[in-house]
Amino acid sequence: MPEPAYVRIAGEYALRIRGGELPPGMQLPSYAEIAQKNGVSDIVVRKALELLLSQGLVRSVRRRGIFVADRPNLVRVSPERQMETAERTFRNESDRDIQVERETEQIPATSELAEALGLSEGELITHVITRATEDGRPISISDTYHPVDVVDVSGATFLEETVSDQLPTAPHAEWLRTTPGELAKTVHQQFLSADDRIIMISDVSYPRDRYDAFVFRMALK
Amino acid sequence: MPEPAYVRIAGEYALRIRGGELPPGMQLPSYAEIAQKNGVSDIVVRKALELLLSQGLVRSVRRRGIFVADRPNLVRVSPERQMETAERTFRNESDRDIQVERETEQIPATSELAEALGLSEGELITHVITRATEDGRPISISDTYHPVDVVDVSGATFLEETVSDQLPTAPHAEWLRTTPGELAKTVHQQFLSADDRIIMISDVSYPRDRYDAFVFRMALK
DNA sequence: AAGTGGTCTAGACCACGTG
DNA sequence: ACGTGGTCTAGACCACTTG
Numbered sequence: 094m095p096e097p098a099y100v101r102i103a104g105e106y107a108l109r110i111r112g113g114e115l116p117p118g119m120q121l122p123s124y125a126e127i128a129q130k131n132g133v134s135d136i137v138v139r140k141a142l143e144l145l146l147s148q149g150l151v152r153s154v155r156r157r158g159i160f161v162a163d164r165p166n167l168v169r170v171s172p173e174r175q176m177e178t179a180e181r182t183f184r185n186e187s188d189r190d191i192q193v194e195r196e197t198e199q200i201p202a203t204s205e206l207a208e209a210l211g212l213s214e215g216e217l218i219t220h221v222i223t224r225a226t227e228d229g230r231p232i233s234i235s236d237t238y239h240p241v242d243v244v245d246v247s248g249a250t251f252l253e254e255t256v257s258d259q260l261p262t263a264p265h266a267e268w269l270r271t272t273p274g275e276l277a278k279t280v281h282q283q284f285l286s287a288d289d290r291i292i293m294i295s296d297v298s299y300p301r302d303r304y305d306a307f308v309f310r311m312a313l314k
Numbered sequence: 315m316p317e318p319a320y321v322r323i324a325g326e327y328a329l330r331i332r333g334g335e336l337p338p339g340m341q342l343p344s345y346a347e348i349a350q351k352n353g354v355s356d357i358v359v360r361k362a363l364e365l366l367l368s369q370g371l372v373r374s375v376r377r378r379g380i381f382v383a384d385r386p387n388l389v390r391v392s393p394e395r396q397m398e399t400a401e402r403t404f405r406n407e408s409d410r411d412i413q414v415e416r417e418t419e420q421i422p423a424t425s426e427l428a429e430a431l432g433l434s435e436g437e438l439i440t441h442v443i444t445r446a447t448e449d450g451r452p453i454s455i456s457d458t459y460h461p462v463d464v465v466d467v468s469g470a471t472f473l474e475e476t477v478s479d480q481l482p483t484a485p486h487a488e489w490l491r492t493t494p495g496e497l498a499k500t501v502h503q504q505f506l507s508a509d510d511r512i513i514m515i516s517d518v519s520y521p522r523d524r525y526d527a528f529v530f531r532m533a534l535k
Numbered sequence: 536a537a538g539t540g541g542t543c544t545a546g547a548c549c550a551c552g553t554g
Numbered sequence: 555a556c557g558t559g560g561t562c563t564a565g566a567c568c569a570c571t572t573g
Contacts, residue, residue: 097561100495104481123539134563139540144495147368148479156539156570168476172532250534255389256477257527258369260325272541274321274365306478309530311393313471318542344558355544360559377551377558493560 098133099140106141110150110161121151121159147276149302155272162302163230169304172252175282179223179233189228196222199241206238209283209291217241224268234268235297243292249284256280256307265298276301319354320361327362331371331382342372342380368497370523376493383523384451390525393473396503400444400454410449417443420462427459430504430512438462445489455489456518464513470505477501477528486519497522 109115121127124142128135142159145151153159167186174182183191199217207214221237261269261277271277277298284293330336342348345363349356363380366372374380388407395403404412420438428435442458482490482498492498498519505514 097494099561103495107481125538136562136564140495140561144497147497148481153540155541157572158539171530172534176534252532252534253529254532255527255529258479260321260328260365260369273318274324274361276365276368306476308474308476309392309532311473311475311530312533313393313397313473320542346557357543357545361542374559376560378553379558 098131099137099144102127102131102133102138102141103144106145107148107150110145110165115161117161117163117165119161121161123158146301149300149305152300152302153272163227164303165305167304168306168308169299170308170310171254172310175252175254176246179225179235183225183227183232187227190226192226192229194224196224202238206294209294210238210240211290212240219243222264231269231300232303233297233299234265235295237293237295239293246284246293248286249292250287251285251289253283253285254280254309255282261298269298269300271300278304278307280307319352320358320365323348323352323354323359323362324365327366328369328371331366331386336382338382338384338386340382341378342382344379367522370526373521373523374493384448385524386526388525389527389529390520391529391531392475393531396473396475397467400446400456404446404448404453408448413447413450415445417445423459427515430515431459431461432511433461440464443485452490452521453524454518454520455486456516458514458516460514467505467514469507470513471508472506472510474504474506475501475530482519490519490521492521499525499528501528 106115106121115121121142122130124135124138127138131138142151142153146153150162150165151159152162174185177185179193180191183193198220200220201215202210202212202218204214206218207216210218212218219239219241223233223235223237224231225233257279258276259279260274261271261279265277269277278301280297280299282293282295282297283291286292327336327342336342342363343351345356345359348359352359363372363374367374371383371386372380373383395406398406400414401412404414419441421441422436423431423433423439425435427439428437431439433439440460440462444454444456444458445452446454478500479497480500481487481495482492482500486498490498499522501518501520503514503516503518504512507513
């Protein structure tokens with residue numbers, strides 16, 4: 094069984110992107126063009142580029158084209174970077190134009206949130222929505238929940254992060270401008286105090302092409 | 315712009331799988347059947363199931379069918395579980411038939427490995443290939459490298475794990491029996507001693523449907 | 536007006552598993 | 555012999571962006 098055409102084509106582009114021949118942000122030829130160059134139908138090209146999409150090597154913009162990911166080698170590091178403000182985290186990753194906006198409200202805790210935070214249902218908690226862009230492109234959005242008397246995360250001694258690929262919630266998808274059905278990288282964070290109580294919860298979504306990999310540094314014993 | 319049909323269909327199956335209505339291991343109807351039930355073409359169904367595949371909720375077996383993932387809620391936990399032997403790790407996750415096989419050889423270090431481990435190129439190092447199955451199905455394969463005088467990982471005080479989605483190497487793809495072009499979850503592990511030297515490196519691949527999420531527990535400060 | 540990606544259709548061949 | 559998923563083709567419409 095030979096290698097399917099779409100795997101071959103995807104592999105060629107992956108090499109050229111990783112090798113720097115195709116620089117970040119560069120527009121790829123259209124489906125039709127790639128198809129013609131490779132002597133296949135455009136369906137095969139779509140499958141090939143889907144593969145690159147799911148690896149975060151390219152990003153597609155509807156009605157404009159497919160572009161090489163802006164940060165093909167960027168890595169998200171935990172826990173160091175995750176203890177800083179979003180501004181500092183992203184500005185340490187980049188010297189570009191980072192914009193962060195926040196929206197804060199007090200809401201009654203749902204049963205899940207109340208249980209997680211050790212409160213009673215309906216008790217008021219703080220909900221912060223944080224949105225970040227880099228050079229105008231959305232790069233993250235998060236929902237953070239904590240008791241109203243918690244001001245920051247400096248009291249935490251443990252961080253637990255759960256990483257998965259998920260269909261983003263509607264508000265997250267809208268902000269990240271993902272196409273319907275496109276998965277996002279999601280990180281569910283729980284900041285724990287020394288007595289193992291959760292003092293802050295945060296659900297963060299990133300576009301697939303934001304990070305090449307996630308790095309976690311853990312002390313043993 | 316309404317929700318595309320394939321997202322709707324994928325969402326319906328995701329709910330039924332997560333909710334337990336479709337139990338692990340159960341075979342899904344064929345593409346043609348699902349297509350007919352939903353009044354769409356089989357192409358749409360393929361896209362829908364691709365979505366579930368990439369989320370690890372189902373697994374496809376060529377010429378047999380699509381099956382609900384065996385472990386739709388299994389989570390990989392670090393670092394606790396990763397300090398144990400592979401046997402213990404997997405047996406703690408499951409009461410099923412776990413088989414682990416190892417292959418050990420001494421090889422001269424490549425330049426990358428030599429640099430990482432603080433040795434000189436060509437110096438002999440130990441290479442261990444570990445393959446694991448659960449009820450006969452492959453669930454992981456890893457390449458581990460360490461200096462010949464390192465016997466285990468008990469001397470490590472730090473663990474750094476890098477998680478990404480990649481096209482597996484040929485031997486890994488063959489063992490996991492992934493279809494061509496299918497991505498695997500890969501974890502690159504580095505075990506560090508107290509003086510920050512790397513005493514062991516391991517590259518592990520998992521099938522996409524093995525874990526629902528990866529959890530990392532980190533001490534702060 | 537032309538080109539783009541996103542969605543969807545109808546149809547085909549292949550190699551292999553199952554009954 | 556039949557059904558399966560995997561691959562591939564040719565063609566279509568849509569809504570929007572770009573020149």
